[in-house]
Amino acid sequence: MxxxxxxxxxxxxxxxxxxxxxxxxxxxxxxxxxxxxxxxxxxxxxxxxxxxxxxxxxxxxxxxxxxxxxxxxxxxxxxxxxxxxxxxxxxxxxxxxxxxxxxxxxxxxxxxxxxxxxxxxxxxxxxxxxxxxxxxxxxxxxxxxxxxxxIPIIRPMNTSLAPEYITRIIGILNGTTNYMMTRMEQEDISFEDVLKQAQDRGYAERNPEADIEGHDACRKIAILSSLMCGKTVRYEDIPCEGISRISMLDVAYARSMGRAIKLLGISERDWQTGTFYVRTAPYMVPASHPLHGVEDVFNAVFVHGNLVDNLMFYGRGAGKFPTASAVVSDMLDCALNIGENIPIRWSDEKMELSDPALNSSRFFVRIPASEKEKASRLFRGYEEVSLASAPADEAAFTTGSMKESSFEDCARQLSEVRKVIRLLED
Ligand SMILES: NC(=O)c1ccc[n+]([C@@H]2O[C@H](COP(=O)([O-])OP(=O)(O)OC[C@H]3O[C@@H](n4cnc5c(N)ncnc54)[C@H](OP(=O)(O)O)[C@@H]3O)[C@@H](O)[C@H]2O)c1
Missing domain, CATH: 3.40.50.720 (NAD(P)-binding Rossmann-like Domain)
Structure with a gap:
């Protein structure tokens, strides 16, 4: 003893x-x-x-x-x-x-x-x-x-960043899908093969739907968005798209543009106009953005505050001890505050999200080669993307920044749109 x-x-x-x-x-x-x-x-x-x-x-x-x-x-x-x-x-x-x-x-x-x-x-x-x-x-x-x-992110949002107007959160919030996109990017393996590899390594569940369809990342950006505004952002209200439709060809196009495809949860708030857009979707991330280098099972949360400017929180988004470490840090805070409430600003008042059709983005688009001329006339900022390994009957291009609704109007005038992926700006 x-x-x-x-x-x-x-x-x-x-x-x-x-x-x-x-x-x-x-x-x-x-x-x-x-x-x-x-x-x-x-x-x-x-x-x-x-x-x-x-x-x-x-x-x-x-x-x-x-x-x-x-x-x-x-x-x-x-x-x-x-x-x-x-x-x-x-x-x-x-x-x-x-x-x-x-x-x-x-x-x-x-x-x-x-x-x-x-x-x-x-x-x-x-x-x-x-x-x-x-x-x-x-x-x-x-x-x-x-x-x-x-990764410490809830506590910083609740305390260190309390005086800020947070205008933007962009998160790589799901390690499984980030691992899959990294392997597709670096080893040229198909979505099906990389999913099997992720399952064999214990990164993906036997039923991988919550990860690859974006539901897990969507829940997490809903939590962060709620903390950003202090009200409830319901994950059911967030447009959610996963990575299950991303092909090796999409990855090759992204690489040719110096970009990598990542599943992102994005939350953007304009505190003056009150607009609040939240989305979970795959994005083409430029090499100049700090999230571009976040690989394998790692997670990262990029935050912009009006005074503090840009911050990035990076680390292991899962795993026995990294996750347990975060749980225990909370338990210790509770142990130090027995009989008291540690306040977290998050009410059950529903936060109305802005119509996503009114949000602006740049887009990467794949179409049949026969539609090239028409597309170049329709889309503002049309810029062709060439790729040696692309099928002969295909053309690809990027657009300038345009409202989602305008993009939809233009896209409807084409006979076929094979793929659309949003571009993340610097
Ligand atoms: N694993 C990670 O890296 C990670 C990271 C971040 C967050 N999380 C989250 O943390 C939570 C736990 O994840 P985990 O990976 O630790 O799951 P897990 O390995 O499946 O552990 C859950 C444990 O709870 C037990 N359990 C289930 N229902 C119970 C009940 N009614 N009464 C008593 N025990 C019960 C399970 O027993 P049986 O096995 O017998 O069912 C199992 O031992 C999940 O919400 C997960 O999303 C996990």
Missing amino acids: TTGAFFNTYVTNGKEWNSKMIKAAVLGFGTVGSGVVELFDINRKSVRRRVPEGVEVKYILDLREFPDSPYADRVVHDFNIILDDPEIRVMCETMGGKEPAFTFTKKALERGISVCTSNKELVAAHGPELLRIAKENNCSYLFEASVGGG
Whole structure:
């Protein structure tokens, strides 16, 4: 047995104990949840620097038993054991999905237990309601790990950037699709082959729809957009397109223009006119933009504030310990604020988004070669893009900046449009 400097701390059989230790529970002992439990042991000293009393994970709730785990004695299967233990002051929900995560979170908050989560599905669907319940019960609901995994972005948005008028957020928010686009770009492999590779490496789910159709990135830009305006941006209201229609030919065209295709979540607010556009879609990103160099499973969030100018937050958007690190940092904040609410400005008032047809973009377009003359007359800023490997019957061009609605009007006058991808400006 060894003793520590704080509050008569004892370490017995590797387990730390002192009378003032803050007791926590972990819901879901999977990838992230097991990382949270292990992190408290691995980084015990740095946890102590932040919370001198220390934090002990008293319970782990899961469906399964973990007989070979050193934490087997903490595993429980009945949520009421956690709820009815008055010692529990902090909980992390790393089960995922909406139910029973929502019910458990709500019940814990109603008992004054602070909850920290990596569950973006739940945060995007019920964030403001859970924040309100937390406030009413003098506890906190924190969700740093729900966007960008280990990248600190929620806390900076909520605190460091509070005095700013944030006008633009552009995020590479899904590691799976960024990995896929990087491999297509660098190794010339087809979408189908790269998806299989991502699944074999454990980056993509067996059912990859949420990633490749953009739903995951859409939920995350909905959360960031809500924090940007303090109201609720519903992800169902955001135009959402994934990468499933991106071909090797599109990637080759982008490369010939010095660009790379990335799935982006974009949120743009004009604070004077009140317009607010949000979109999830693949974009051709120029080499001069900081997001161009974000490769493989990495995520990044580019933020523009009216005073601070451009910022970029970059790091691992997923993975056991990067994500657990963000969850634990929230748990430590809650441990330091027992009996108090850590405010996050996000009300359940619905934010009306502007009509996306009125937003302006530049576009990359592929058409049959026979339509070239007509297209050059129709589209403002028409500029041909040539590619040696392109099919002989095809032409491609970029447009100048034009409203989505004007673009649609022009495109309707062509006999066929094979592909349209937006261009991100510098
Ligand atoms: N993995 C990442 O890198 C990452 C990154 C950022 C955010 N997230 C988010 O974090 C959350 C957790 O992800 P994960 O990858 O850790 O998932 P996971 O590995 O599937 O872990 C979830 C755990 O919760 C358990 N569980 C499910 N339903 C339960 C219930 N009703 N009661 C008790 N336990 C239950 C599961 O048990 P069974 O296995 O028996 O079902 C599993 O052990 C998700 O919302 C995910 O989107 C994950």
